[in-house]
Amino acid sequence: MATDLRVSLTDLCSLRCTYCMPAEGLDWLTKAQRLSDDEFLRLAALFVKLGVTSVRLTGGEPLVHPTLPEVVGRLAALDPRPEISLTTNGVTLTRSAARLAEAGLDRINVSVDTLNPARFAELTRRDRLSEVLDGVAAAAGAGLNPVKINSVLVRGSNLDEAPDLLAWTLRSGFRLRFIEHMPLDADHTWSREDMVTAEEILAIVEAAGYVVQPVGQRGSAPAEEFEIVDGPDRASWAAETGRLGIIASITRPFCRDCDRLRLTADGQLRTCLFAQSETDLRGPLRNGATDDDLAAIIIAAVAGKQAGHGIGEDGFVQPERSMSAIGG
Template structure:
């Protein structure tokens, strides 16, 4: 875990925590429902879904987002669950884009229904999209996601690029005994299409609690595998608040007919090289609970006060207090680490 210095100053100003970090990026999970059942994320039978009454309404999402923007949040990412199953997504994007000052708006999606929605979303004000894709093999896709939707995802990616949501980021989780060997193909494919691939380390947020530090594929292992396959990767000098370590890809495998491979690769090594010291993220769950970390054990309930008629100032105070309580680091690897009750899909990845 990175060392984090405790500052003398109490949390003050906009959304500063006691370690001197400022929260400016909000991830909103619109729903815990998902159209896929990725084996490393969710059981085949799904989870105990939230009821409609438990989930925030669009008016509630917009009201809370406005308070966060007032407090200095400059970017909002919509996620889930699967945000494209949210029936009024483009209308919600339009309303969020009208906030002052306008936040940057992006979406993380499995891409299954993106071909039908990309244009509407771009027109509504969406600026960027991250699509999750772990394999280029149709059969493996069906095994990994328990759904035969590979072609839909590829169609969704193409539609997003056509709609101007470009360059898009592609997120891949590599699992041993499954898709690990596909890392070079995934990178070649992404570079050829001008997409920005990011490999994400598997984190202990799975519903089945099968994650293990010994079994997970590490960033180092992925980089070794790619270099061994013939990629020349040069680390970018800085990464700021971005979770991904960026690498310039300056050459590809020699046997490839591919002439001038250029582009970049991101690696999100949340487990082995945590970036907690620079974390600027907050997460709002679909049922209105604010989390200052993916791995937090505590949540701040914003839904109950919101529904009880709290003013914007009262909501802002609750948000400030939650940020002030943000822990130094996620603590994976510590002897007392306990996996949070909610899974990745229920928090909003």
């Protein structure tokens, strides 16, 4: 059984990132189509009983879910208690970071692709960088450490900012994770040739004067970790060494060790981010299925998990759902 469950609480989002969705947004799920909090929590409790030890809340943007702190609190009350984390764009994090920490949130990842306000507005179609950076600071102040920063580098846009993003995180004590752009955009315009690879990212970081060393085996973790042992303005770093992660799902796939499952906002179980098929849990849940019934459906779905994502192979087809609809 997989041990890591990603739960998309909503498909709604407060940004319109160019590599994720169109400017006008998407055809959002209706309230009736989305799982209720009680339904989410019933399924989460069942997954925990089946062996899940980590629950990550995603979206869309989970901060727009009106009862997010209550969901976190109810997850924290499960026995056994899973580790609870959150992936967010950080736009409204200043208003909720302390409350989320008090409710039981353990870890947080905030997406920050640029430190340039104009570029942020271009990438996200929203002028809200200052709010995001304030939210990151609020998360650290609430004790959600180490705060992890997720960055997608886009060729012809923010690629030149890789060293600046790393310098900022080293000074602030955050942990930066560069993520290869994956074929999960709503417009289906992704191109492998346009993607910034892990090899390129490391070359840019080293060309900027940083000395990096691989950190052991990553196990089932999606990020390949590197220790930053030296580099520019080292005296300003928050610690003697820093940490950089690179999630290279395309060029350095980790499918064999992947232990993640995803539950979409409309109650579909996905055993792979790039899967073409889903297993419906909402239907049986609402039609009176017992926990044993639901457990049997989940176990069968996990047993049939595909061996790999198949990107680059003949016949690969991008999933119909975008990342914002699947949940990271």
